[in-house]
Amino acid sequence: MSRTLNDQTLALAGVFQAANLVQQIAHNGQCTEASLETCIRSLFATDPASTLDVYGGDLADIREGLVTLSSVLSEQSKQQDIEVLRYVLNLIHLESKLNRRPDMLDVIGSRIDQARHTASHFGYTHGNLISNLASIYADTISTFRLRIQVSGNPTVLQQEENAARVRALLLAGIRSAVLWRQTGGRRWQLIFARKKVIRHARELAEQANRPL
Numbered sequence: 001m002s003r004t005l006n007d008q009t010l011a012l013a014g015v016f017q018a019a020n021l022v023q024q025i026a027h028n029g030q031c032t033e034a035s036l037e038t039c040i041r042s043l044f045a046t047d048p049a050s051t052l053d054v055y056g057g058d059l060a061d062i063r064e065g066l067v068t069l070s071s072v073l074s075e076q077s078k079q080q081d082i083e084v085l086r087y088v089l090n091l092i093h094l095e096s097k098l099n100r101r102p103d104m105l106d107v108i109g110s111r112i113d114q115a116r117h118t119a120s121h122f123g124y125t126h127g128n129l130i131s132n133l134a135s136i137y138a139d140t141i142s143t144f145r146l147r148i149q150v151s152g153n154p155t156v157l158q159q160e161e162n163a164a165r166v167r168a169l170l171l172a173g174i175r176s177a178v179l180w181r182q183t184g185g186r187r188w189q190l191i192f193a194r195k196k197v198i199r200h201a202r203e204l205a206e207q208a209n210r211p212l
Helices: 005-028 033-042 059-074 079-098 102-114 116-122 127-139 160-182 194-209
Strands: none
Touching (some): 005 033, 005 059, 005 079, 033 059, 033 160, 059 194
């Protein structure tokens, strides 16, 4: 796996995209369908040719994550930004704990593999697949002492479909955090190399806007 700034920024954008969608669903019960599909699809990209291939091979698919990354890391002024950043930091922290649990990684890997049939049959945003992935998160990551507290509208979060999408997205966020670590991403970079990461994320987001 390549360890360039480009790869690290793409992987980190994957974490931010998942976190941003969690924030949207928790408050409004809805999110961008295409961005949701990118996150869920990334869980099944187990042998990618490149980091971008994890997200479908098109910068446009990860654009929401790139924009969120650059705005949240540069501003952190809105409540929404603070919530998204908290989710991102918690996901990175949980991934480091998961990395020390090969037994749990094996369980997650085999259960995601079992879910491939559902994904190919119904598509990546179908309720059956989402609830399947949510149960994987609940049975594994949710057993750690640190649990991500999702802020939002209680009425929205009590709806089973929304709770399932949140859990499935948190699992996708963990997957991107794994990728970020594999590409050389480290937590200190969020502080000491922040400006460089922001600048590159903006450049990639601009590329995603350009017509082919």
